[in-house]
Amino acid sequence: MIAERDIATSVAPGAKPAPSGPPPLTVENVTKRFGEGPTALTAVDSVSFTLDAGEFVSVIGPSGCGKSTLFHVIGGLSDVTQGIVRVENETINGPHPAVGIVFQEESTFPWRNVIDNVAFPLELRGVSRSERHAAASHYIDMVGLHGFEKRLPSELSGGMRQRVSIARTLAAKPRILLMDEPFAALDEQTRLLLGDKVLQIQQQLKQTTLLITHSITEAVQLSDRILIMSYRPGRIKRIVNVDLPRPRTSDVVSSPEFGAIVADIWADLREEASRGLQESERGQG
Numbered sequence: 001m002i003a004e005r006d007i008a009t010s011v012a013p014g015a016k017p018a019p020s021g022p023p024p025l026t027v028e029n030v031t032k033r034f035g036e037g038p039t040a041l042t043a044v045d046s047v048s049f050t051l052d053a054g055e056f057v058s059v060i061g062p063s064g065c066g067k068s069t070l071f072h073v074i075g076g077l078s079d080v081t082q083g084i085v086r087v088e089n090e091t092i093n094g095p096h097p098a099v100g101i102v103f104q105e106e107s108t109f110p111w112r113n114v115i116d117n118v119a120f121p122l123e124l125r126g127v128s129r130s131e132r133h134a135a136a137s138h139y140i141d142m143v144g145l146h147g148f149e150k151r152l153p154s155e156l157s158g159g160m161r162q163r164v165s166i167a168r169t170l171a172a173k174p175r176i177l178l179m180d181e182p183f184a185a186l187d188e189q190t191r192l193l194l195g196d197k198v199l200q201i202q203q204q205l206k207q208t209t210l211l212i213t214h215s216i217t218e219a220v221q222l223s224d225r226i227l228i229m230s231y232r233p234g235r236i237k238r239i240v241n242v243d244l245p246r247p248r249t250s251d252v253v254s255s256p257e258f259g260a261i262v263a264d265i266w267a268d269l270r271e272e273a274s275r276g277l278q279e280s281e282r283g284q285g
């Protein structure tokens, strides 16, 4: 069940075009259980939402609330127990070619240089070397790695390697970009600056994106909407519309409006995270 209590509803008139056609992503009453019988664990419970074209939505929740489970289900990497995930009008039953995935873990190929990493999905499609290198260069520029085309991943920082992963996923021109805590391993300053990059890309491509994160600042900095999940079973507790003007940069974090949204989300998350902590202290986590 979705409990929707939007905190900021005043979307500027004409800010977003009215959606036409089916939403790029529909998650309908999705439940995911692990195991059977009395020891079965419901990780995700009756989750429903849609993603509109060009929208940036984040899913946020305390550790163990089922964010990664939801990510795996939407990415077609894991089956649902109940419910349906639709990409446009198509029910998925495995990875869908329209969904581009960026993982939390490093996923660059260490033996390929930057341009060949980014060009990889085009190579799989049989695109000629010159064409795929031209396309890859475009996305390398977009993520701010111009000049690093010939470097190996081992010659880059962690943040740069994640940018290579993002460029590689974008090079496949996904209709939906799905990211699971892509900046989790990075320090706070790098996260904020990479957030700027993601905002620029969003601005440029109007890329429909679903981000899984446990960082409130990241979610508020980047998103149009934030889905707050409850601690076990993972349900959508509340949906927050982030009515901060776009284009945005990381400067937005110092505005009072930003602070108010963060504080509001934290009030919910603190409750859920405390519940998680208490359960793990009782040995149920």
Ligand SMILES: Nc1ncnc2c1ncn2[C@@H]1O[C@H](COP(=O)(O)OP(=O)(O)OP(=O)(O)O)[C@@H](O)[C@H]1O
Pocket: 034, 035, 041, 043, 061, 062, 063, 064, 065, 066, 067, 068, 069, 070, 214, 285
């Ligand atoms: N393959 C699995 N088998 C059994 N239980 C699982 C499996 N994967 C996840 N779980 C359980 O499902 C619950 C949700 O896990 P999940 O990893 O989706 O949470 P999360 O919100 O992504 O957590 P974190 O932020 O710590 O990564 C947890 O209790 C976890 O132990």
